[in-house]
Amino acid sequence: MSNTIHMSYEVPANDFTRAGEASSSLKSSLKKMGVNPEIVRKVAIAMYEGEINMVIHATGGKIDVVISPEEIEMVLKDQGPGIADIELAMQAGYSTAPDNIRNLGFGAGMGLPNMKKYSDEFNIESTVGVGTTVTMKVKM
Amino acid sequence: MNIEDIRSILGAKYIVGEEWKEREVHTACGSDMMSDVLAFMKDQSVLMTGLCNLQVIRTCEMMDIICVVFVRGKLPDEAMIEMAKEKEIALLSTGHRMFAACGMLYEKGLRGGPDYK
Ligand SMILES: Nc1ncnc2c1ncn2[C@@H]1O[C@H](COP(=O)(O)OP(=O)(O)OP(=O)(O)O)[C@@H](O)[C@H]1O
Ligand SMILES: [Mg+2]
Numbered sequence: 001m002s003n004t005i006h007m008s009y010e011v012p013a014n015d016f017t018r019a020g021e022a023s024s025s026l027k028s029s030l031k032k033m034g035v036n037p038e039i040v041r042k043v044a045i046a047m048y049e050g051e052i053n054m055v056i057h058a059t060g061g062k063i064d065v066v067i068s069p070e071e072i073e074m075v076l077k078d079q080g081p082g083i084a085d086i087e088l089a090m091q092a093g094y095s096t097a098p099d100n101i102r103n104l105g106f107g108a109g110m111g112l113p114n115m116k117k118y119s120d121e122f123n124i125e126s127t128v129g130v131g132t133t134v135t136m137k138v139k140m
Numbered sequence: 141m142n143i144e145d146i147r148s149i150l151g152a153k154y155i156v157g158e159e160w161k162e163r164e165v166h167t168a169c170g171s172d173m174m175s176d177v178l179a180f181m182k183d184q185s186v187l188m189t190g191l192c193n194l195q196v197i198r199t200c201e202m203m204d205i206i207c208v209v210f211v212r213g214k215l216p217d218e219a220m221i222e223m224a225k226e227k228e229i230a231l232l233s234t235g236h237r238m239f240a241a242c243g244m245l246y247e248k249g250l251r252g253g254p255d256y257k
Binding site for chain 1: 172174175176179181191193196202203204219
């Protein structure tokens with residue numbers, strides 16, 4: 001496994017202003033590695049949407065990234081409330097975000113659809129009361 | 141058109157990035173919802189928004205958006221200005237409201253991205 005790079009980020013709970021730091025840091029690293037800018041952008045957007053969700057819908061969490069010559073894999077894991085109906089949550093426009101989140105510019109119900117759109121593989125597992133894990137892969 | 145053309149059409153002022161005024165802008169997006177903006181992927185865009193918080197700058201960073209125009213006279217705070225400088229995102233402020241500001245740029249030939257699918 002000499003050609004793979006692992007990175008790990010903690011996403012703090014309840015800190016809206018710091019949300020996005022992990023995605024920003026990954027984006028800078030990928031740029032430095034010389035990854036194609038279009039791919040960097042897809043990874044950055046997908047991870048940023050996931051990171052924001054971890055802050056506004058859960059209590060922060062952990063993001064593990066594996067970069068290999070073939071793909072970039074992101075695993076976003078939180079111990080938040082979980083999602084009861086994943087199919088519904090995946091629908092464009094569906095959001096449970098309260099007004100105070102909407103006033104901050106989030107809660108359009110577009111995050112999960114965007115994450116799916118920008119990744120080549122997308123998987124979400126969630127258990128109510130336990131947490132949510134989103135796995136995304138973007139091919140190089 | 142370039143960033144300076146946008147500033148002049150909107151009668152806007154520079155908050156950050158007068159030194160990048162020659163940079164070309166190809167498309168525009170107007171929204172106060174960041175995931176709406178994130179659904180749109182285009183090179184060298186300008187974002188028109190009435191939202192004024194740090195996540196606006198973060199969103200632009202992720203999208204490689206090169207310029208933000210705050211409408212309704214909104215002004216970014218110090219933290220936003222610092223981040224914009226670091227990420228080389230020009231920040232402008234205009235007194236026009238969203239509809240009028242977008243219309244003025246559209247009239248001069250600037251267009252949005254494709255429809256959402
Ligand atoms: N990590 C999570 N933990 C618990 N619930 C979640 C999580 N991520 C998403 N959800 C649920 O799924 C819904 C849809 O998520 P999605 O990201 O598509 O939209 P949003 O976050 O509400 O708005 P937007 O992403 O447009 O700002 C959320 O409103 C929330 O109910
Ligand atoms: Mg979301």
